[in-house]
Amino acid sequence: MSEPRSKIFISACLLGRPVRYDGKGKRLDHPAIARWQAEGRLVGFCPEQAGGMPTPRPPAEIEDGMSGADVTAGRARVVEITGGDVTLQFLEGGRKAVEFARAQGCAYALLIDGSPSCGSGFIYDGSFAGRRHVGNGVTAALMQDAGIAVFSDREIEALVARLDTETAA
Numbered sequence: 001m002s003e004p005r006s007k008i009f010i011s012a013c014l015l016g017r018p019v020r021y022d023g024k025g026k027r028l029d030h031p032a033i034a035r036w037q038a039e040g041r042l043v044g045f046c047p048e049q050a051g052g053m054p055t056p057r058p059p060a061e062i063e064d065g066m067s068g069a070d071v072t073a074g075r076a077r078v079v080e081i082t083g084g085d086v087t088l089q090f091l092e093g094g095r096k097a098v099e100f101a102r103a104q105g106c107a108y109a110l111l112i113d114g115s116p117s118c119g120s121g122f123i124y125d126g127s128f129a130g131r132r133h134v135g136n137g138v139t140a141a142l143m144q145d146a147g148i149a150v151f152s153d154r155e156i157e158a159l160v161a162r163l164d165t166e167t168a169a
Ligand code: SF4
Pocket: 011, 012, 013, 014, 019, 020, 021, 045, 046, 047, 048, 049, 112, 115, 117, 118
């Protein structure tokens, strides 16, 4: 088997690991996941756990309709539904995720959408009323800043196509 050119960082919950705020996973069933796992190409990681947060934990959102990039710039906080400020834990988890991705040689990240950490297409607006808006989470913002190509779970076909191009190059 030829050596893979780069690995893929993946939100641990997409592998079914029970790391989400509610103590559950959210496995992504797709043939590419099984193939990449067999190739040893996927590395799972949970930024919120890495930031020191327990599981289960209260749900959290980025306040005031802001995004992960606002949090990394110091313009917004991440708050729990119970009122706790978990900004520092989210930043710490995101930094550790980028360090881990770099150490593993990941050029790509497949992240679950909607999360205040891992979201890359949409997140929730801080009202805890189920309202979405276009934006990214803290880890996704830091990954993008680090030059790692971020794909949401809804974009897995685009990642497959990107890797096919890489293989063909
Ligand atoms: S931080 Fe990311 S990997 Fe961890 S549970 Fe939330 S969405 Fe999944």
